[in-house]
Amino acid sequence: MQEHVSVSPPLWISGTDENGKLVNREVIQAAHRIWTRVLQHLRYNGYDIAPAAEILESACHSVSRAIRRKPVAILFGALNLTCFGLSSESTTAK
Numbered sequence: 001m002q003e004h005v006s007v008s009p010p011l012w013i014s015g016t017d018e019n020g021k022l023v024n025r026e027v028i029q030a031a032h033r034i035w036t037r038v039l040q041h042l043r044y045n046g047y048d049i050a051p052a053a054e055i056l057e058s059a060c061h062s063v064s065r066a067i068r069r070k071p072v073a074i075l076f077g078a079l080n081l082t083c084f085g086l087s088s089e090s091t092t093a094k
Helices: 025-044 052-069 076-090
Strands: 002-005 011-014
Touching: 011 025, 011 052, 025 052
Parallel strands: none
Antiparallel strands: 002 011
């Protein structure tokens, strides 16, 4: 399963993680819902957007693994905060 949204830059999230496990579909959908806002946030704050898609994909894979290990209600707000936190810390160019 591949996901692609036509936003600039586009978001593509692999349907399987680095271990070949399926990524939770709801997590991928949540990532697509916040993608435009992630880009707006990074641009507004002067961060490099180049690594944003890869960081968001990694966050999705991590959240999906956590859900598989211990099924819980999906907290999309937590995914949102995680992505912004990782993006801000991982991008050094201003």
